[in-house]
């Protein structure tokens with residue numbers, strides 16, 4: 001789910017963080033400032049949690065310092081382990097003394113090691129309250145957001161999974177996710193937010209690996225072959241893509257591997273090999289080879305079919321995506337005549353849905369593969385009023401503004417880092433009547449909305465959506481209206 005030029009997926013920044021941690025020889029710092037020099041001191045302290053950070057950690061006071069403690073809830077008292085080195089302080093939960101009524105036993109057995117989810121110790125109602133309050137607080141300068149759109153079954157939703165392989169001490173093949181801030185793989189049978197089929201396939205691959213000469217890649221020695229497995233599932237089509245991310249283009253035993261995998265999972269519709277031989281935190285490398293099938297999968301949203309490549313962004317929770325996009329299109333108030341810009345358009349999902357209610361749509365996206373998918377998708381759905389351009393959305397908008405072009409509505413859905421001044425200042429010059437801002441990071445969204453509201457726009461609605469249940473992440477879509485236009489209504 002990031003600050004990317006999008007040449008591939010990052011593994012949640014864990015490896016980069018790990019490198020930092022190794023350098024500091026210290027785990028996560030929960031108080032900023034100071035270098036970890038000198039001897040480490042560890043004490044046990046009794047603390048009371050007064051609130052939550054935006055990433056769901058408990059806030060506590062200790063010796064005049066504010067610390068953050070993962071898995072602690074407001075009102076709880078607890079024993080925490082506080083480690084100090086130099087000015088660097090880290091606090092970890094040891095034991096909850098008085099539990100909150102909102103606390104539940106996390107349904108996932110790997111929850112406390114993994115870190116992929118951060119809210120499983122809260123009941124569902126508390127999770128929703130936490131997300132609502134986070135968005136409410138960030139959006140306070142702009143008005144009161146609507147009630148969050150929740151998910152009926154907040155599990156099994158991820159249509160994309162990513163598993164790392166390695167060997168355990170007994171030299172058995174293990175597959176799972178890295179434990180928080182380490183290179184240690186947590187062997188995982190089932191991730192409760194993954195599509196169950198993806199986990200079954202990963203289980204099979206592990207078995208094939210165990211019985212073959214193929215070795216998992218070792219990050220420390222640089223030896224071995226299989227680094228990661230990416231599985232993408234088309235929830236409606238049932239199509240499944242498996243990507244083997246490998247360290248070398250020479251795939252010994254390829255035919256036997258492919259045969260065994262297809263025999264166990266005839267439902268896999270395409271298999272790819274992606275070569276990543278760099279010491280990088282990016283999961284996918286540049287070289288890609290289709291081993292069988294068409295190299296893409298298809299999924300359906302709002303009755304339109306979308307083709308998705310290995311490297312293209314596609315929303316990971318298709319059930320909630322329809323709610324999110326539905327709200328964005330409603331906020332755009334399209335009448336069939338408008339020129340719409342869909343910035344950061346990915347494979348053209350929002351563009352093509354909007355094109356059915358607009359005069360024309362212009363999509364702009366940085367990732368080449370996604371743009372190719374978007375063009376294919378418009379043809380496949382017989383859509384003639386959408387055009388797609390590859391490039392930086394900011395530069396594209398600057399050029400549009402310089403040419404004096406017009407747009408009635410701008411829909412924008414940037415990565416977590418948000419948009420930039422080049423983009424936002426060009427929006428202000430282009431003066432679209434409405435800006436619909438979709439974001440998976442309400443912090444950067446609020447920052448960018450501040451710019452737009454200082455420069456002629458007024459916020460008319462904010463809708464949070466629970467796109468990532470069990471995690472602290474929350475999506476929101478906001479409607480901004482040109483003030484001159486709002487005055488005329």
Ligand SMILES: C[S@@+](CC[C@H](N)C(=O)[O-])C[C@H]1O[C@@H](n2cnc3c(N)ncnc32)[C@H](O)[C@@H]1O
Pocket residue numbers: 004005006313314315343344345346347348349350364365366367370391392393394413414415416440
């Ligand atoms: C959150 S995704 C949204 C994609 C699409 N709107 C959707 O819902 O599937 C953000 C997209 O922005 C693209 N992107 C990142 N930086 C960009 C930039 N500077 N200019 C244009 N697109 C960019 C990414 O490749 C990604 O496809």
